[in-house]
Amino acid sequence: DGGEGAAQVRAVPLLGTDIKVHISGLIARYAVTHRFRNPTAHWTEAIYTYPLPPDSAVDRLKMTVGGRVTLGQIKERAEARRLYTAAKSAGRRASLVEQQRPNIFTTAVANLGPGEEVIVAIEFQERLAFRDGQFTLRLPLVVGPRYIPGRAHAVTFAGGAGWAQDTDRVPDASKITPPLREDGAGKGNPVTLEVALAAGFDIGKITSPGHDVIVTRPDSGRAVVRLDGDAVPADRDFVLRWAPAEAGAAPQAGFFWEQAGDDTYGLLMLMPPVSGGAGLALPRPARDVTFVIDTSGSMKGTSLTQAKDALVMALDRLTLADRFRIIRFASGYSDMTPRPVTADRAAIDRAKAYVRGLEAEGGTEISNAVTAALAGLDSGAEDAAPEGRTRLQQIVLITDGAVGDEDRLLSLIKGRIGAARLFTVGIGSAPNGFLMTRAARAGRGTYTFIQAAGEIKERMAELFLKLERPALTDVALTWPQGGTHTVEVWPRPLPDLYAGEPLVALMKLNGAGPELKVSGRLGGRFWEQSVTITGGAAAPGVAGLWGREKIRQLMANMRTASLHLEPTDADAARVDIRREIVRTALDIGLVSKFTSLVAVDTEPGRPAGTPMAAAQVPVNLPAGQDRAGLEGVPAAPLPTHAPSPVPGPQKTMAPTAPVPAGQAATLAFDRTDPAMRPHLAAAVSGTPLMAAPQTATPAHAYMGLGLLFVIAALAILALGWRGPRRRRRQGSEGAD
Template identity: 45%
Template structure:
């Protein structure tokens, strides 16, 4: 059903959003042009081409530019992602773009802007949203559909983009800020890395009956990928972070990008990219620390929504007293598949060798490597004698990146415990990988089934690790997640990781709220390691009372009671609570604690109540006015992605003229083009765009920005 234009003023009223500033589009276009002229190699030939029906002349494909504006307020962040789709073709176009968001993002809004038309999306059940979008597409109406493929992978599809037109799709989300050793971190994923999607027959099984496809939606998470040796980077990005930490700030850094930091007060900073615009080929990471001796011990925030109180708590338990280090059995698992070629392999090797160096003869050690096959250095863990460690070092040094990423079998082998009776020894698995696989749910189920007394520590490697897989695997595995993005981080981050492995955990944690009917999430609080705070959210029927946190620190009881009246006002906490509950429910479904039907009912209810995107809900925006003339065909195109920085294209995709293209999407058969779209989707381009197309894009975006400014002025005056 066509959706009327509504809540138009919301696009104008949002504070601190770069996408809404009067000159945003003009500035973005200028940054794109200047950044490309400065940072990218000169073009050598034709533009990026879209191949249509067989025999048709190729035409320039859709272009995309992205602006990300983030407001950080204490423990939470509010982000606005604005994607500008530019149709450089003479045809009416439908564009599909697969893009990443943080795995814990509570996605709650989408707005479509076409000329002076501002259409605010509705949250609907996924099937209903798809039907509304398909009907609008067929009727020639402007429409956009945002769908979740994974908690960190989303798809935007935009229909009926007129020739020469630019449309905007704006996504909003809320997330929490993780803390480790007093350092806060904001990670903005910018590229979806190519995923290895195992077939029905995995390497660990020999089944006689046909097995179910472990990645039934493989086509939806496999967009085209550009070969960097044949094409310039695409999808330029600008980033602005407005940081209000809630405490006096010390160092503000980025290990992934050069940044420009402007002080806006003792607790505030404004951060932008030093280059202005960068290609979307690696994740952006920003970290900040409190000024010396100013680290907060407690953060308690509350929000009132629909007569209920939502609470977000961050509590730092006391450091455990120094204790003798327990004897440990440590199994290192290292990914040497093709996606790890180059810098990622060097980082993983360095991280593993740093762990070997900390072992003593009281410990036991084993090393497992995997690609599409796997093998272990020893049949089971052996004492970490100098001789055993030398064998392990040689084993690791000889590894080369190649082949696929069959993760399930080596994971099960690492978790298999040959001596479960040795409870005095600590059993740990350190798993080093980029996580570039599509069968995450099988991995989670295997961890739940085989964990036993082991603890699983995930180490994310490279410029764009799969945060959903890594973080959730560590949660189920009752361990922790560490990211290593370049060799310069190996020393610092492995020291922190291995210190956690050697330190007593804060265990048996519970959070109890005195108010009746309180709902705490996560319901089962995780073990904590040195430098890790306890973070949880709660929904309360009454705002009065206390919350009591208790556990064991270094084997001794510890308790702290906090009056709810001490909580300060916060924003977006209800969505953080709901997103956490949804994640818990998905885990219960995967691990068999809830039936699929019960889990889906809970997830759908939470999503519709709080207006959130999930596996079962989507955002759809439809303009009421048809625009594409009747009988005019609509051409569909998947927008290509960059290869993540540091990846080797030939190692990942192999050789050949069509390597790196995506599997065709099923919905291409439904497109209203006069003939079938070529199976390869977008052919790999020979070069990127030249200066003149970028100049045209810049001028058009500038005009569109001024149009939005005039629209905002009229809407503001009308509201007054």
């Protein structure tokens, strides 16, 4: 193989990233350029793990080496990996872009020569969020540390170079856990960013809660936004928000289309006039609300402070018609009360004291807490709401989502949500957008991101409107003359719409006419509106967005196949779904879980027999996170072929003692935080704290308990042996 792997070089190629964004209406097109430079005297393979928005349609790769430009090709994942590996072994420079999660991608560059620079550029588009009269662009810039549960495999089957070993619950953990920069190394991975905004209306205020930006306005409908600084570290999401200059000027409808070959693709955005019950005299529903708050180690510091402030605000919005419950989780979980309680003033005051006393520590066993929340809703469903009204059942999940087993939680929500609704609140500078958005979709709710303390009041106020008003349900698009049967619309079914949210549908028209109807139900009332989609704006990228949305839905179907099919049928269904995902991705040209982009230079590079080592580019710790609250991640970058020192479930950082291969690491976590004990006792005397899952058990405590059981058993045995002799001596006097 030319000797790669013979040398173990810990040097990490330097990296710079330049990002250009062009926005037209609802669609953003990104060009992200990574510059890899090898400062060593050794041949190196550079591996960089980075985030993208969770619905990114990645479709282009360009590699530049020594003035030569090589364009990437979309291939099935295994074939792309084979081509890359063959080029690496032959000494040719090559680049491979793979999706590890919808929001985590990896770029590998093989045969980076001493002192050499390689430029790798990818392009993608996404649909922007438009809610509550405001547009939002959210571009993640760093992959935060993830909690990796489960039993570690003795061998890293996924072949990744991250700090975590693969486990039975996260089989690709090694590919989603890039090493963190050393504590004393300062911030790295500098980013330059420019956004060219063409809104289609007069733009009002432009804000970025997490970054200082410079805004120039060529005219009233356009703006150019740049990061203030030439080398801003990639340590938090970049968020940009803008709204029309006049409050009533927000777009109420829009249609964007693209012709791709013989097919016409469309993106319809429509703000229903009854969204959220506007203009209708509908009573405020009585609610059972379960708040689930993350107190794991990654929330330590700023994130937990923001989460507690948000929860206290939510408690203040409850009325006497509502009931509530609070569950906190880390390595284990606990209830403030075992069942929902009426939101009277005394209960609210106790809850606030409980929340203010929460501390962050331990792992992120989120699925167990959500399971308890769903079970609690079932147990309280039989209680009638006041005045005969329907009692809504809602779960509000407040977390940074820093876990690696997202699919487990999403399957759980989809299978058990029933008539309830789940809303997610993403906390911190770099929350897991994939988990937050997909969990809200699976729970038929909506999501909210809070990046900075100054945003809490505004963002939570938007969420309260959605929680307190009825949703528009059973949303459907219909075409006359049977057009519904020919148009391929995604998502399928269309989601419920909450206050301030538009209907957004992506469609492959297949010759259907321009007339259609949009309908739905709100508070038991039927609503319908006719729409004509002639004209509209031509928008390159709509086909890619349609393909990405279809793939997202197919992946969700694959994840939940076992919920409604027998095991054999579910396996067959997953095979068929995978085949359809590959076909869609190859037809449209998109990176997916099963397709990748690969580029191979034609010129030879590394001489035969010259060794090459692989190195991960270390990433920054997300802003606001406290290293002291994280466990198990080595701070120094690891070479690809070196064994990971931490094979078990771990949260991150804080170097720990090595754990034998295949043995799960024990997460030290006091299930009753010191500051939490008095509030727990005051809320419900005697309420037990739920047991931690196996991956978070305090092994030393259980060993001690087991020893006590052995001693007790021996004592009982000894007493039992003496007992019969004593009874024989006592005769008819009987037992004591």
